[in-house]
Amino acid sequence: MILSIHLILQEVFGYDAFRGPQQAIIEHVVAGGDALVLMPTGGGKSLCYQIPAIAREQAGQGITVVISPLIALMHDQVGALHEAGIKAEFLNSTLSGEQATQVERRLLRGDITLLYAAPERVTTPRFLAQLDSLYERGKLSLFAIDEAHCVSQWGHDFRPEYRALTVLHERYGSVPRIALTATADALTRADIVERLQLQDARLFISSFDRPNISYTIVEKRDATQQLLRFITSEHMGDAGIVYCQSRKRVEDIANLLCDEGIAALPYHAGLEAKVRQANQDQFLRSEGIVMVATIAFGMGIDKPDVRFVAHLDMPKNIEGYYQETGRAGRDGQAAQAWMCYGLQDVVNQRRMIDESPAGEEFKQGLRGKLDALLGLAEATDCRRVRLLHYFDEESKACGNCDNCLHPPAVWDGTDAARKLLSTIYRVQQMGGSYGAVHIMDILRGKSTEKVTQRGHETLSTFGIGADLSEVQLRGVLRQLIAIGAVAVDAQAFNTLQLTDASRAVLRGEVPVQLRASVSSPAERKAKRSSAVHAGSVGKTPIALDAAAQTRYTALKAWRGEVAKEHNLPAYVIFHDATLAAIAERAPLSLDDLQGISGIGAKKLEAYGEEVLRVMVSV
Template sequence: MSSQAPTALHILEHVFGYTAFRGEQQAIVEHVAAGGDALVLMPTGGGKSLCFQVPALMREGTAVVVSPLIALMQDQVSALVEAGVKAAFLNSSLDTESARAVERALYDGSLDLLYVAPERLMTPRFLDQLDHLRDTHRLALFAIDEAHCVSQWGHDFRPEYLQLSILPERYPSIPRIALTATADRQTREEIANRLRLNDARRFVSSFDRPNIRYTIVDKDDPRRQLLGFIRDEYPTEAGIVYCLSRRKVEETAAWLQEHGLKALPYHAGLPQEVRAEHQTRFLREDGLIMVATIAFGMGIDKPDVRFVAHLDLPRSIEGYYQETGRAGRDGQTAQAWMAWGAQDVVQQRRMIDESEGSEEFKRLARNRLDVLVGLVEATTCRRQHLLAYFGEAAEPCGNCDNCLHPPQTWDATEAARKALSCVYRTGQRYGAGHLIDVLRGDATEKVSERGHDSISTFGIGSDLDEKRWRTVFRQLVARELLSVDHERYNALMLTDLARPLLRGESSFLLRLAPEKARNRSRRSTARTDIPGGIPTTLFDRLRAWRAALAKERNIPAYVIFHDATLREIAIARPGSLAELGHMPGIGDRKLEAYGEAILELVRDAA
């Protein structure tokens, strides 16, 4: 190696243990290392961190990384320290003495990377320290992680991110890289405008996460559907279950616990110390399920989350993509599973209507919700619908429920007209249950009392069972041909969108519920699913060794090695340090620290 600054590939291999960049990583690294600004959109698990960590080590001085979640900084820094990088974090979790030690290291220029929360960065004290680094030519770059926090349209909006626009004014010669895993065109422009990155080079990677299987089911006792999904697919694996309300989070977590699963609740209403404890347990224990509101998840680095489940409809496709993207960060197969019903759509629309946002905000929120409803109602490839939202064309994926089990459709036009007529004939004052009784000709006491057994729509729908009628009403509400009057016990009312269907000018196609497929040849993902018929005993031993080491050092197991690295070792069974050094994820520092112990485990398993 010459006396020149290390190259990107040299750092990638010797520090991080990889021999080649993926996708646009190398172009991003070289652009930022040369002093250019960048706006990077890359899916979760795509390797965003390397896009600023490698140029940070190529450039002179300290790179400052702005991260919104102080609880996760420690793990991110621990992973860098494991790789031999001089990294630290500065946030409110440190005592005064520890914070001063970090500040001294920063002042002395002995840090490669420093992680800070945006609130800390904007303090006069910290800005003075940055001024010192700039004046002594020891400020390498600024990395703004989770850059979508600057967008006021997203649920992760952080007002303190808006202040980061000061950076190009105060430090115009220092390169900046803003990164996010999800942003539609509107959010991209907002990030660029608010962070003053309009002239930055944009790198937009494919939003496809081919290792994630998308499955969406109609709600039918959703808790039991969830339990069946977890028991069938991932009985011992880590996962996240999202619910809309705090109450539902706690009830669902307790219910899963009662049925023998390790589950913890997480929402903003829990005491801070409880949230911190549950998050730490999730990151550091194997096979834990976090039941949470959207307050949990941003920046979650845990690579082996095997599933993300939704028991309620998310607020938008962008939110759905971001939340499901927390599964399968290690590149192994994972699933995004969701149970939904028309009541979810009604609830979301009501929340939008009652929000304090402007009319423009509400209009855009409704539009985004409509696009999401289109995804859940789709009868064609889910991935195509999802990627189309981000402006990306794709072929059918072969790895979503619609591709694997193409849904049957039926022409429900006549049934929908009957339903709409019944709503009208009964005075637009009743809910679906009563209307179904009328349509099916069930002369219940209430139907008779109200004289609805003598109207023209009584009994005209006796050919369909109650479940099918509920599907028709649910879809009429979801597609806004019917609205719900919450003030009158969820009475259904016609909307203007119903007119074309009633006049015979449009049709109404519905998907039939798929048959339940029970004949799986094997689980879609298995923790010990190593290709090539390799025995799993070595992999298990490696994981047990890693778990004991992580517990002893009080850090997450994946900070030491990812499962993917241990799989490669179990397959290759290296016999020397030189061979082990060629395994992905093993840089020089980790080879020196753990090489002999790993080789001993390999020899013992021979």
């Protein structure tokens, strides 16, 4: 029997209704249309190709190939599909030669509904020959290209191997394709369309808004202590991710958190593959683990109960920031995105762009993206409005970010900027170039040994900024570097240099507006709206009375045992929201379990009796 897409949604996945544009996307793809889908993390992208794969396979149209760059995502999605009774497999380096051969045989027999593979494998002669065989027999149904932003040089996670996927359209032109990503601005979208030859594809753009995430960005002072206060005061016992720029920083922060009684693990490309995999598995399968990582970690991580994502260093662009913060709160419950940034972050990011071997046009694009992120960090208005505007989506003040909850004071830094630039100019006239600290010492009238030895106390700008704090001046300097009015010479100990853009600021033609420096919301008792109370290990997705809470706890313990037995993350068995709904309903029969979101026919058959046993035992 061929099921309709609504019946597949209900019978296989256990959901009553589609979300957002899911139905329109699925209908379009089932009918054989190409699609480019932009949908935020946690928005239900996987159903947009899994349901068409099932529907088209039932209609005799063959196998769906899912191109994914991540082994962890393949394992978890295939595991979840097995739990739902779907014939899914993956081909990757974790399989032995014999296991891979068995999967390939099933592939050629047409005994698989969805096959997951990495782009490097898909474009090999061996794999293409297997696809040729399926195509000739009319058994190649659909290509799903996940994390499609990886094909774009403008994307935050460009992977050259994605460029070779043009072969799919060139070789199998009649097979529909769906490309999906959570993050792409207009420039990246255009690049995806061109690189994957999706000019005739229908574009589906969901709202980028994640209203359950509260955004907080603080000025860096003592970053490690600021992070520690944030976690201990608001997220003790919660699962979270902390992003750092360097591998050493990752190790240091993970050790610090462990010393403070916070369960933390490191993840970066310098660790042995076995250690990385073990740490990732523990993060996915355990509760309350904090993963401290470089950006090597996270893409494709489906863990729904991550309650916070923290950045100890500023990312390269808003796309990266949005993608990384989007790993929080995939379950729709309250979560926080917290970032700590400072002058050195801006200097480092700007230097990496300037030293890149890329062409000047590409560098200018990267500088523009960095400026947009700095604009978000320095913003005095709603963070969410700024963030969504970047993706061409208009919105209203959210009432749920740090600026909405604690509106910052603003001051005009134009005069201070001119004084800073004048000081840089005058020390250069005396035959030297200096770093930020020395320039600020001169401007604030500090007679340090270095200042007096070089005679800089005689400069006309010495002391004219005595009324300005170091924090204020660092804010001014961040803005000047961001707009290109000051350059940082990495080859000369990060000394400050004037640029062609300096003249307009010196003439007062470019205003410099700044937020007044305030203490971090994590360092004072934050007045938060009811929508942002941090979660905890025992927090339920819905309010439960005492008896239901007892049932929920018992269900979580049972789920943990099943997940361990199946070697899967617990959420693949049932999401927390499903367990909470079961606990609230207190079912006494299999009929009572029907209709609960997340319980499809296969899961009802596999776990229904066990769930009832747990209900009776508490």
